[in-house]
Amino acid sequence: MKILVCLSNVPDxxxxxxxxxxxxxxxxxxxxxxxxxxxxxxxxxxxxxxxxAANAIENITVITVGKNNVEPTIRKALAIGADNAVRIDAExxxxxxxxxxxxxxxxxxxxxxIFSGIESADHNGSAxxxxxxEFLNIPSVSAVSGVSIVSGQVKIxxxxxxxxxxxxxxxxxxxxxxxxxxxxxxxxAMRGIMMARNKPLNVITPAEVEALTEIVNFEMPKPKPACKxxxxxxxxxLVNLLQNxxxxx
Amino acid sequence: xxVLVFTENWDGKFKKVSFxxxxxxxxxxxxxxxxxxxxxxxxxxxxxxxxxxxxxADKIISVKNEKLNILDxxxxxxxxxxxxxxxxxxxxxxxxxxxxxxxxxxxxxxxxAGLGAGVSKLPSSxxxxxxxxxxxxxxxxxxxxxxxxxxxxxxxxxxFEFEENTKSPAIENFDANIGDIKTSVSxxxxxxxxxxxxxxxxxxxxxxxxxxxxxxxxxEELAQLLGAATACxxxxxxxxxxxxxxxxxxxxxxxxxxxxxxxxxxxxxxxLAGISSSKCxxxxxxxxxxxxxxxxxxxxxxxxSKVLPDLIQAVKEIK
Numbered sequence: 001m002k003i004l005v006c007l008s009n010v011p012d013x014x015x016x017x018x019x020x021x022x023x024x025x026x027x028x029x030x031x032x033x034x035x036x037x038x039x040x041x042x043x044x045x046x047x048x049x050x051x052x053a054a055n056a057i058e059n060i061t062v063i064t065v066g067k068n069n070v071e072p073t074i075r076k077a078l079a080i081g082a083d084n085a086v087r088i089d090a091e092x093x094x095x096x097x098x099x100x101x102x103x104x105x106x107x108x109x110x111x112x113x114i115f116s117g118i119e120s121a122d123h124n125g126s127a128x129x130x131x132x133x134e135f136l137n138i139p140s141v142s143a144v145s146g147v148s149i150v151s152g153q154v155k156i157x158x159x160x161x162x163x164x165x166x167x168x169x170x171x172x173x174x175x176x177x178x179x180x181x182x183x184x185x186x187x188x189a190m191r192g193i194m195m196a197r198n199k200p201l202n203v204i205t206p207a208e209v210e211a212l213t214e215i216v217n218f219e220m221p222k223p224k225p226a227c228k229x230x231x232x233x234x235x236x237x238l239v240n241l242l243q244n245x246x247x248x249x
Numbered sequence: 250x251x252v253l254v255f256t257e258n259w260d261g262k263f264k265k266v267s268f269x270x271x272x273x274x275x276x277x278x279x280x281x282x283x284x285x286x287x288x289x290x291x292x293x294x295x296x297x298x299x300x301x302x303x304x305x306a307d308k309i310i311s312v313k314n315e316k317l318n319i320l321d322x323x324x325x326x327x328x329x330x331x332x333x334x335x336x337x338x339x340x341x342x343x344x345x346x347x348x349x350x351x352x353x354x355x356x357x358x359x360x361x362a363g364l365g366a367g368v369s370k371l372p373s374s375x376x377x378x379x380x381x382x383x384x385x386x387x388x389x390x391x392x393x394x395x396x397x398x399x400x401x402x403x404x405x406x407x408x409f410e411f412e413e414n415t416k417s418p419a420i421e422n423f424d425a426n427i428g429d430i431k432t433s434v435s436x437x438x439x440x441x442x443x444x445x446x447x448x449x450x451x452x453x454x455x456x457x458x459x460x461x462x463x464x465x466x467x468x469e470e471l472a473q474l475l476g477a478a479t480a481c482x483x484x485x486x487x488x489x490x491x492x493x494x495x496x497x498x499x500x501x502x503x504x505x506x507x508x509x510x511x512x513x514x515x516x517x518x519x520x521l522a523g524i525s526s527s528k529c530x531x532x533x534x535x536x537x538x539x540x541x542x543x544x545x546x547x548x549x550x551x552x553x554s555k556v557l558p559d560l561i562q563a564v565k566e567i568k
Contacts, residue, residue, distance in 0.1 A: 013499055013519050017388040037500050095364065096357060123384055125366040130354030139431045140322045142351035163439035170431040179501050180493050212363030216379065216392040227542045232551030235559040239567060241547060246529045248508040
């Protein structure tokens with residue numbers, strides 16, 4: 001069995017968003033870049049699955065669409081435990097463009113299970129996994145909080161309103177994963193970091209694809225009015241305000 | 250030409266979000282000078298279907314087929330595509346929830362239609378078609394132009410004030426062509442009788458300041474009193490004090506209730522990303538400098554274990 005994990009290179013989640021050029025461009029000054037948190041959990045789960053020989057996983061590949069500035073992030077994925085990496089050498093202009101690029105790669109390099117994070121921490125599109133599956137005309141399961149392999153069959157836990165259910169799918173399948181898929185992201189050990197230098201990172205030329213959307217500009221949220229402080233000895237006042245001022249009770 | 254809206258039901262009754270979606274779709278239909286077509290998949294009876302007319306649906310298409318009792322993303326995408334093509338849909342609208350996130354991206358590819366994911370306003374213009382959406386987990390917004398002829402939108406939850414506008418739409422039963430289903434479902438575990446966190450209008454949430462899993466009784470009591478769902482911050486679910494389903498924040502659940510009560514939560518930026526779309530935020534924390542007070546509308550500096558019982562008492566007096 002072969003696993004592919006799609007990675008997105010995103011600003012660290014503690015980053016404050018700032019923009020330049022008339023609010024048209026995200027200001028990358030001083031930004032730390034990380035593996036998108038859900039993608040990192042997906043990679044962790046893939047490595048956990050591979051560590052059980054009974055699952056017979058031959059290989060874990062990570063793939064990303066980005067210019068060479070994303071290489072530290074993809075090297076980090078190799079250091080954590082992916083076997084090889086692919087970088088499609090293009091600016092990830094929108095989700096449709098990214099999914100089309102990854103789909104093109106998969107058409108000539110098939111995988112059994114493809115992991116994608118539920119959303120990216122930058123554009124919050126929740127789109128690449130589903131788009132990829134449609135380009136490839138294969139099943140996708142979204143809101144995935146668990147993946148295991150039981151005698152060669154992939155068992156997926158999907159969150160539904162108020163609970164969860166188990167989904168069995170024909171392979172290949174795209175699993176769009178969220179919290180719960182792995183407990184904690186795996187951290188690269190020194191040995192992994194050394195080994196990552198010699199693992200293959202294949203840079204490929206993008207396919208001819210046109211993005212369907214374009215960002216015009218960014219806006220900052222409107223400043224919130226200052227917090228009204230209430231005396232802890234007068235909680236009744238809070239209830240009064242919630243009822244008569246905010247009108248939410 | 251039309252605007253198509255995909256509605257969701259729960260055991261044959263429409264979810265509140267469906268009315269919000271239809272109302273939103275009808276406003277876009279107005280902008281485009283066309284009609285609103287609402288699609289229902291599942292076993293929804295005519296009396297219930299008619300309710301969509303209260304929010305200005307011009308036509309209702311109902312697809313009932315046993316094969317669609319489970320959510321197979323490919324089959325659902327195929328049905329919605331058939332309806333979109335039949336109705337000449339220029340815009341297809343879904344909810345930005347589990348189901349919408351599962352289907353909208355597939356539809357985008359199938360219809361070669363650009364996706365505006367998590368839009369929170371009406372388009373600022375239809376030519377070019379420009380939508381407004383959250384980015385960087387709510388730390389900013391972006392204006393995005395969708396360049397394709399057909400557009401897919403998912404509407405962020407609780408972002409649109411819907412209104413009643415009664416029409417008498419015709420109901421059409423549509424016999425969709427459904428191919429082989431490649432997924433199967435088993436072991437469905439569903440809690441009933443509990444308010445869903447992502448649907449709740451009021452949420453009561455506890456953080457590390459609650460000090461131990463044994464101190465959750467006032468949070469649960471207040472939630473029950475208010476008809477609210479319970480939530481928690483990430484350290485609390487990481488410690489195993491509460492189930493991970495309750496984790497609210499950037500990597501957990503993103504919610505937008507009318508009222509969010511944060512007890513003993515300091516308000517790390519990742520937590521705020523998950524709750525900042527709430528209409529009203531109440532913070533109770535011992536540290537007057539905690540960042541949660543910057544996000545909150547009302548604040549009490551105090552120990553949640555002392556404030557919550559007083560709050561419960563005060564709420565009881567008005568109920």
